[in-house]
Amino acid sequence: xxxxxxxxxxxxxESRAVPxxxxxxxxxxxxxxxxxxxAFVLLIAVLLSTRPRRISFTAEDRAAARAVATWxxxxxxxxxxxxxxxxx
Amino acid sequence: xxxxxxxxxxxxxxxxxxxxxxxCCDRDRNDAEDVLQTVYVKVLEGKxxxxxxxxxxxxxxxxxxxxxxxxxxxxxxRLRFLPRNGDGIDERESAERSLIRSERAAALVRALAQLxxxxxxxxxxxxxxxxxxxxxxxxxxxxxxxxxxxYERGKKRLATMLEER
Numbered sequence: 001x002x003x004x005x006x007x008x009x010x011x012x013x014e015s016r017a018v019p020x021x022x023x024x025x026x027x028x029x030x031x032x033x034x035x036x037x038x039a040f041v042l043l044i045a046v047l048l049s050t051r052p053r054r055i056s057f058t059a060e061d062r063a064a065a066r067a068v069a070t071w072x073x074x075x076x077x078x079x080x081x082x083x084x085x086x087x088x
Numbered sequence: 089x090x091x092x093x094x095x096x097x098x099x100x101x102x103x104x105x106x107x108x109x110x111x112c113c114d115r116d117r118n119d120a121e122d123v124l125q126t127v128y129v130k131v132l133e134g135k136x137x138x139x140x141x142x143x144x145x146x147x148x149x150x151x152x153x154x155x156x157x158x159x160x161x162x163x164x165x166r167l168r169f170l171p172r173n174g175d176g177i178d179e180r181e182s183a184e185r186s187l188i189r190s191e192r193a194a195a196l197v198r199a200l201a202q203l204x205x206x207x208x209x210x211x212x213x214x215x216x217x218x219x220x221x222x223x224x225x226x227x228x229x230x231x232x233x234x235x236x237x238x239y240e241r242g243k244k245r246l247a248t249m250l251e252e253r
Binding site (some may be wrong): 003006007009010011013014015017018019021022023024 | 095103106117128132173192193211243246250
């Protein structure tokens with residue numbers, strides 16, 4: 001059996017199940033939907049990228065910051081001069 | 089061409105278009121129906137415009153092929169997020185299987201599936217749709233020489249596979 005006959009047989013088989021011809025009366029998607037969806041995605045992206053970031057500190061953070069600010073090196077006394085405090 | 093004339097043309101080629109859509113959708117009946125419906129809407133709404141540079145059927149088949157290619161690219165997305173009434177792939181496959189009853193035709197479909205897509209497409213257009221190799225090339229957007237190479241290689245390989253079965 002040659003190829004043309006084999007294909008004809010396949011065509012015959014498949015032609016039995018061709019669905020009825022129908023055309024949707026109008027597009028299922030309105031024309032404005034795609035640009036609107038794109039604009040919405042862009043808006044979300046812009047909002048997310050420009051959102052101010054609020055930094056919050058816990059009580060532990062504040063205590064650590066205070067500790068650092070008031071810390072003195074053990075060798076600080078070596079830097080003291082007799083005149084230290086006179087000019088203050 | 090006005091809308092009424094376009095509709096007449098689409099209706100005249102409906103059976104052939106469905107068969108070509110089936111071939112472009114790896115013989116998935118549901119996908120072929122969806123693709124064909126999308127093509128009809130594209131054509132009638134003027135998103136795909138026939139400009140008379142090739143025969144209407146050649147142009148229509150090219151639109152179907154292009155639409156099916158886009159459909160295949162997003163298939164995983166649709167299967168993942170848009171299950172059809174909870175049916176899924178098994179039912180779709182069984183629907184396709186029921187289309188082909190003869191073992192010889194089924195063997196041909198299986199052998200075609202083993203070919204490279206371009207070879208398969210050229211052979212389908214030439215043998216199934218009785219196009220010339222040149223028309224097949226126009227439908228696929230390739231040169232006559234390239235279409236001829238796909239045709240020769242595909243035909244040889246298909247014949248070998250069918251003889252082996």
